[in-house]
Amino acid sequence: MQRSIVGLTRNIARQRAVPISYRLNTLRTSPIVFRNSAFIRLYATEQQSKNDQEDGKDKSKVEESKDQSNAEAEEKSLEGGNTATSEVEQKLQELEQKYLNKDKEYAELKDLYIRSLADFRNLQETTKREIQKAKDFALQKFAKDLIESIDNFGHALNAVDEKTLDSNKEFKNLYEGVKMTSDIFKKTLEKHGLKEIDAIGEKFDPNKHEATFEVPQPDKEPGTVFHVQQPGYELNGRVLRAAKVGIVKDDK
Structure with missing residues (x-):
């Protein structure tokens, strides 16, 4: 080409x-x-x-x-991506397990807290009652000794004859002075929780009364107190000395 x-x-x-x-x-x-x-x-x-x-x-x-x-x-x-997904799933499982462990730990701590709080409140109430009892009965021994003085006031007043009071004005004034002193003394003791047990007409209660004799009384209910031989006393609701009483006997 x-x-x-x-x-x-x-x-x-x-x-x-x-x-x-x-x-x-x-x-x-x-x-x-x-x-x-x-x-x-x-x-x-x-x-x-x-x-x-x-x-x-x-x-x-x-x-x-x-x-x-x-x-x-x-x-x-x-x-x-699969590797990253696997790692994420593993992390999620670990976090879920940690969450479950924390939730269990929280429940245990909450239960412990509630129990401790209940014990503490019970201790507070118990301590409060014990303190109140200690205050109420701190003078219990001293109050027992005062009861003898009250008894002596009663013996002195009961030994006076009404005829003597009418005939001797000075003796009557002395009697009224002793009675007034006895009443003031009783009221002062009542302010501190020491008061005489009112037994006349009450149903016999072995916690408060000590029966010394029983006598039938047709016009009274059997088992009731009709005579107080020695008054009883209680300090803030606790019996210091039971009252010696005579109760109505049931003839049946």
Whole structure:
């Protein structure tokens, strides 16, 4: 093909003296030029086709390489995601277990707190009662000794005859003075919780009364107190000395 082109070029050079229009027409209509041009176009087309095929193969390889790279990247991403998910799940399980342990510990501490608070309040109430009892009965021994003085006042007043009081004015004044002193003394003791047990007409109570005798009384209910031989006393509700009494006997 190259030789044909060279020969054609030489022929054209020889014919320079020929007019240009003639040379162009000759060149266009020349079978050699036509065949060579067609061959050149065919060769160029085949070469372009080969180049396109090679480019297509290269592009295909590039695309395959990209797809493979993308697949590998996605696989690594999935593996990384699975690993991260596994780690997150493990962390969640650990946190859940810690939460359950803390919840159990909180319940135990709450129960301990409630029990301790209840024990403390019970201790407060017990201590309060003990302190109050100590205050109430601090003078218990002293009060027992005072009871004898009250008894002496009673013995002195009961020993006086009413006729003597009417006949002797000075003695009557003395009697009234002693009685007034006895009443004031009793009221003072009552302010501090020491008072006489009121037994007359009450049902016999072995905690407060000591029966010394029984006598039938038709107009009274059996088992009731109708006579006090020795008065009894109590300090803030606690019996210091039981009253010695006579009770009504049941005839049945």
